[in-house]
Amino acid sequence: MATTSPTETTGERVVVLNPVSGAGDHPETVREHAEDYGYDVLETEEEGDAIELTRDAIGDGATEIAAAGGDGTLNGVVRGVVEAEALDDVTVGVLPCGTGNDFAANVGVTGIEQGFEVLEAGERRRIDLGFADGDPFVNSCVGGLTAESSAETSPALKDQFGTFAYVVETLRAIPSFDGIRLTARLSDADADAPVWSGTAIAVLIGNGRRFPPSGSTQANMEDGRFDVTLVHGTGSVDLMETAAVERLLGRESDQTSRYTVSGLEIEVQEADPVSFSLDGEIIERHELSVRNEPRALTFAVGERYEPIPGGEE
Known part of the structure; x- marks a missing residue:
């Protein structure tokens, strides 16, 4: 459980929550931590919602958006940022709640509580973004x-x-x-x-x-x-x-x-x-x-993230 004092939400910090990712046992935990850290929670109901919720949140002034779900939910959030033409204005984070959480592990985030800690005080890095026929x-x-x-x-x-x-x-x-x-x-x-x-x-x-x-x-x-x-x-x-x-x-x-x-x-x-x-x-x-597209996306990363993996040149 997070130890920060309750913070009033402003719409600038948003969690896009997929309640059915993984085992589906994470929504209450995400909501509790979101309240502690001052994040509004927007819940998806069907495919494509993460894109629309992210795009609308940016239109309402959001500058930090975390994906609470699996890699597909994160992809939807990133796609929403791209569609809003807000790559230079928004920081993206991840709260691993899916089956594999492959990308979350690669940026040094291994749990929901730690994910919020990274959003609060973790390093921001500009990371590459791939596009396949324009889809990120x-x-x-x-x-x-x-x-x-x-x-x-x-x-x-x-x-x-x-x-x-x-x-x-x-x-x-x-x-x-x-x-x-x-x-x-x-x-x-x-x-x-x-x-x-x-x-x-x-x-x-x-x-x-x-x-x-x-x-x-x-x-x-x-x-x-x-x-x-x-x-x-x-x-x-x-x-x-x-x-x-x-x-x-x-x-x-x-x-x-x-x-x-x-x-x-x-x-x-x-x-x-x-x-x-x-x-x-x-x-x-x-x-x-x-x-x-090199270093197109600002992402909140954990301490285990390696800018140069394994010390490679």
């Missing part, structure tokens, strides 16, 4: 088997298995997934533009996170670049071989190609569009343009 994402944009499985993972399965639900649904999807034929043109200001073409099991584009075979998953969020991993192959055998090498042995596989770039263009050579997951929000495309 803070953590990742993934296509292929991972996105297909994410789209099919039900709330009931998440309640039963937690973060393992995505793995369960992935294993279910393997027998019917044949890969995606695509071409990826990657670009960076300091390098030639490589082109990758073939059949991919997954396209993993990390802004707040990276996809290493082992070690920390936090990406450098302030370098203006994405960590891109292409997992190539044609089905379940290839996928399981890659998983065995990368997850069990913790070493690189010849079935992955990795790049660090500021943007990429993806063209899918399939009859049907492919699902891409932007922080858990699903879009479908035959073509996708992904770009990085």
Whole structure:
């Protein structure tokens, strides 16, 4: 429980609360802390509400907005900030209440109470923001088997298995997934533009996170670049071989190609569009343009956040 004295709300500090994120047992805790710290609480009721509530709150003068939910709720808040053209005027924070809370962990926030403490006194950093065909994402944009499985993972399965639900649904999807034929043109200001073409099991584009075979998953969020991993192959055998090498042995596989770039263009050579997951929000495309806007978003981060993860140069 927070120890600060009750503070009168002014509309400048807002929490956008998704009451059904994760196990759905967090709303009372969020509301209690919000009252202590002087935050108005705006509750979502249906998909898309986080965007509208954020946009309206900014119109009413909000300058600090925290997302209380999972990565999808945070994506909605960020999208609302973008739509309000308020990236230079608003600080965003996160109160982890979802199933995985992947991005929250990457910015050093591991609980609701600590999240409020970070909002109150934590460091503010300008972090990169990804855009896929103009739609923002803070953590990742993934296509292929991972996105297909994410789209099919039900709330009931998440309640039963937690973060393992995505793995369960992935294993279910393997027998019917044949890969995606695509071409990826990657670009960076300091390098030639490589082109990758073939059949991919997954396209993993990390802004707040990276996809290493082992070690920390936090990406450098302030370098203006994405960590891109292409997992190539044609089905379940290839996928399981890659998983065995990368997850069990913790070493690189010849079935992955990795790049660090500021943007990429993806063209899918399939009859049907492919699902891409932007922080858990699903879009479908035959073509996708992904770009990085360096240090576009002001974010409240915890002490464990690393501007340069692992001391990398």
